[in-house]
Amino acid sequence: MGKKIIRLGLFGLGTVGRGIVELLLRKKEEKGDYEFVLEKIAIKHLDKERPLSLSPHLLTTNHKEILENPKIDTIIEVMGGIYPAEEIILEALKRGKNVITANKALLARAGSRIFKEASENNCYLGVRGSNIASYRLIESITSSPLRISKLIGVFNGTCNYILTEMEKTKEDLFSMVKKAQEIGYAEKDPSDDIDGFDTAHKLVVLLGLTTGFFPSLDSFFIEGIRRISYQDILFAQELGYRVKLLAIARQEDNYLEARVHPALLPIGKGLARLEGIENGIELRDEIGLEIGMQAPGAGKYPTAAAILEDLICVAKGRKLFLPGCSENMDLGKIGEIEGNYYLRFSVLDRAGVLAKISGILGDYDISIKSVLQKGEARNSTDSVPIIMLTHKAREKAIQDALKRISDLSVVKEYPLLIRVEKGIF
Secondary structure: OOOEEEEEEEEOOOHHHHHHHHHHHHHHOOOOOEEEEEEEEEOOOOOOOOOOOOOHHHEEOOOHHHHOOOOOOEEEEOOOOOOOHHHHHHHHHHOOOEEEEOOHHHHHHHHHHHHHHHHHOOOOEEOHHHOOOOOOOHHHHHHOOOOEEEEEEEOOHHHHHHHHHHHHHOOOHHHHHHHHHHHOOOOOOOHHHHOOHHHHHHHHHHHHHHHOOOOOHHHOEEOOOOOOOHHHHHHHHHOOEEEEEEEEEEEEOOEEEEEEEEEEEEOOOHHHHOOOOEEEEEEEEOOOOEEEEEEEOOOHHHHHHHHHHHHHHHHOOOOOOOOOOOOOOEEOOHHHOEEEEEEEEEEEOOOOHHHHHHHHHHHOOOOEEEEEEOOOOOOOOOEEEEEEEEOOEEHHHHHHHHHHHHOOOOEOOOOEEEEEOOOOO
């Protein structure tokens, strides 16, 4: 019996696309029961200079040359964006072709429809490349009969790199974003990363895989790292924490809590140990079994390796379990959560300021665990930071209290709130 041949069409030849081609060329040299043959690559411009030396017959600007080619049984989409990626993926599935994609923004927006189309046409839908923090766990967490009760993850390598470098270099966020752009970890417009949307896209995909429910981005809380300063990283360390941008989800029966925001994690534990571009995930199922994984979260090879794993599943005839679509989950609101909070106030250095702030917090039954008061103002118009760590409190009470505190004449900017998380491990 000869080798099983998987004939591929590739959409996109950017950073990840080049990584896929390089890995496929290496794979071709290996002996095995299957072989991947790259038939066509769809690109935007034929005359563009490329670091890869490819035969001209491989390249096309006509998507139909892949979609309408009966020899091609599997397509890989790494072109990004919503249009025309969505149309390409749906058309490929309708034609019975397997699809592998790293397009988390598209999956977050149209995942329900795409998964349904894959199921109806008995096609493999590979999404490991959309979340490389958990790609080796996807098969086990989607096929398990046990429900995931809690998920917590660091899903954005760019943000983790920026926060780590701020900690090391003592420089501000803007400087570290610029450095990440120079290295190639951040896009020219880094908004999706630092405003939390990339992390939110990945969370939606995982929720879709584990629950069948794809919440819209405007239905849950998303906050990025724009307001995090080196001061906050330093104060957090003094209190025994590190700052991470987290995706958090918790499910109980038909109730689902989902949120993305910066958080303090205890130094030396679990996800707090992740450095640089590393991503990671921690999961707990309904009977208490805990599992975790970490992986590089930026660069062409980590994503390409996840896509290659999906290709191997195609070659072995395995199917990714797709849960039935659920549209009736009760999605919790951020105001309902309870936890501990880090609060930073920028205030005029006047007598009685701390008492005023503490008094308002007390009005909302918010108890203070510890206080850091740093520095002295050089003159009467300069502000100084006051840091508070609270005992367990309800989010809505905290938010209401901060609104009142922000109206005080001695408070110079809106207070910063960072939630405190314990993690699973």
